[in-house]
Structures are given as C-alpha cells and as structure tokens.
Amino acid sequence: MTRIAAVLVTPSMADAAPPGVDPAEFLMAMAEDTYEMAAGLELVEPVILSAGVPGLDAIAWPGTPVLSIGSPSEAFAALPYGTEGVVISGDAPDLPPLLIGKLFRELGRAQITVCPAEGGGAVALAARLPFPDWAVPGFDEPDLVVRLRRQAPGPRMVATGPGWHRLRKPADIARLDPGLEGWDNTRALLS
Template identity: 40%
Template sequence: MSRRVVVALLGPVTWSPPGVEPARWRTALAEDVVDLLAMLNEVETAVAVTPADRWLADAVVWPGTTVWEVPVPTPDAVFAALSRPGPASVGPGAATGDDQIPGYDQAAVVAADAPDVPGLTLGKLLRPLSSRPVAVAPVEGGGSGLLGVAARLPAPRWLPALDLDTTTPAQVRAAAPHPGDVAVTAGWHRLRGPADLRTLDPAVEGWEATRALLSGRPG
C-alpha cells in the first residue's frame, strides 16, 4: 500500500480583516486547517514551515505531529523534504525529534488559509495519483493560485516551480510532457482578501478558530 501524507504549508499570510492582529489571524487559519487534517482517514498528516515560522507550527499542531522545516514555503521544498528519508522534527508532546522518517510514495501540499475546506476535497486531490503523476486543486472562483498540489514522490523533474499564490493549473499542465499527466481536481476558496470572507458558510461545521476570531469571541 502506498504511504501517503497531506501537508499543511504554513506559508505567509499577507492580509487580515480590519481590527484583527495579523499573527492571530494567521494562527487561527492554520489551527483550523491542521485540525481538519487530523480528522482525515487513511493518510498521514504533517505541517511544513520555514525555520522562522516554527513558532506557528508549535502553536497549532497536535502532540506528536510531524513538522518539516523547509528553506522556502513552497510545495517544491516540501516534496524534496518528503522524498528523502531523514530526521524530522515533531510537535510538542512527542518523545524525540530525531526519528528517522521513511520516504513517502505520495504527498499533497495544501494552503493554510482555507479553514473551511472539506476533507473530501483534500481526498480528491490524492485520488488521481493512482494513474497520474500530479494533481492540482485550483482556487475556486478563478484567478491565480492553487488550493493544493499532489504528486507521486519523488516529484517529476518536469514539475515547474510552484507557488500556491500564483501558479495556475494551466501552467502546471503546460510543463508536463502530456497535459493529461496533470489531473485538475475540485477547487475551494481561500481567504486572501476582504471579498473572500463572503465565501464562508456559517452553517458549515468546523473552522472554529477562524469563526471565533471573526465574531469577536476570545480565541
């Protein structure tokens, strides 16, 4: 059976709602995504951060969660780290940070500013890897950027430099030997500006930290 992992990439967040301190906003978004990942079945989960943002990972991960430190906050850097066996750090509450982590067969890297994304949407990102080397989930509503990207490991050499904020599915497909090598799966919205707040559905369960911050309740 393939060993699969879904990684929340805790990259920079350049916007926060008026009156909300940026670090608190970023932490709430990351907490909700990490909590969602912890509920997924049949996959391992982890987070990835740059060394400067290790504080954020330690603030939101569950005890024992694997934390990968990467030089830059990009899917490429995460895929490279996951492709090679080696020591990995762990979140608070684990016994050691020196465990040897075997390489994974498949990995999905997802943005940490989609606090209400359904688990089924993330599952669909991994599903095409049984027959294709790469899958991407677009940001719902059009525009640039990706919700996430998944790949068989090691990632194909033709995979272009990936930026979850700017890369489009068309760019990834254009780099592939054949466009069909890249599956485009269901998208979802991300919270990257004031207009995106309207996409949140209060009736949907989850995203408790983000919900509390937006409603003015103590976090």
C-alpha cells in the same frame, strides 16, 4: 502506501486578517483549522510545513512533524517519506476534506492533481512522490494548471479536482460558509 498531507504556512497568509483582528492570531487560527482538517483525514499522516512562521508546534497534535522550509517551492522536497503527498495551503480553513480525498483518487491516473483556487493558483497540490522532476510546484501562479500541463512530458499527467477558495485578503472572509463544519478557530476569532 503512505500518504502525507502537509499544511503549508507562510507569513503572507496573515494579510487576510480583517481590520481589528491581530494578523498573527488570524494566521495561527487559519493554519490550525486547515491542519485539523488534514490531521483528521483517514489513512493520511499529517505534516506542518513552516516557510518562516514560528510557533506552529503549538497547533500540532503530538507526533506531527513541523518542518521548516525556505520557500513554498521546497514543500514537496521537504516531505520526510511517503508514496503520495498533498500540500495544502494554510489559508483555506474551511476546505472540505472530501476535496483532498478527490486529489488522492486522481493520482491513480495522473502524476499531479490540483485543487484550483478561485482567483488563480492552487488550494492544494497532490503528487506521487518523489515530486516529478519535470514540474515546479507553485501555489500562487495565476495559470498554475496551464504551466504544469505545458511542463508535463505527456498528456493526462496533470489532473484537476473541484476548486475552492483561499483567504488572501480581508474581503475573502465573505467566502467562508457559516454552514460548513470545521474552521472553529477562525470562526471564534471573527465572532
């Protein structure tokens, strides 16, 4: 079984930069922290998905594919291979790796699993591959889980794991937990 962990990076993620911090640098710091968490997972192959953000090769470890996509809805279709995949929003620099592991575990009983985001949408979305054709992936829809469950052709096809937060606007910086390990690049930029 091949598991893929893809970090999705979009230009709008720079909107979370606090005053006095360069938005492009902030975007890259968040993306790198999220990618390093994904790349550090055992038995998972990392991928970076760029939806219009140049220069992401600079944060990738050697051998990590950096793929360009037109929009976040193309994320799962762009995954090069694998039997299971998770797409992680690049604006979750302090996401605990355990939450990604729980999504993969839930794929044993569901076709899609979601790590819901505070305020709506998803932090991460996992699926058996290829992504089910009855579902349309999304990350910023307020009622994503409800929509996916309505689209499912049967019960128990969409599971949820514990939720987390994303950095979507400067006020969300307060959600970062200084006691959590990781997110070193974002932490250094904010210091």
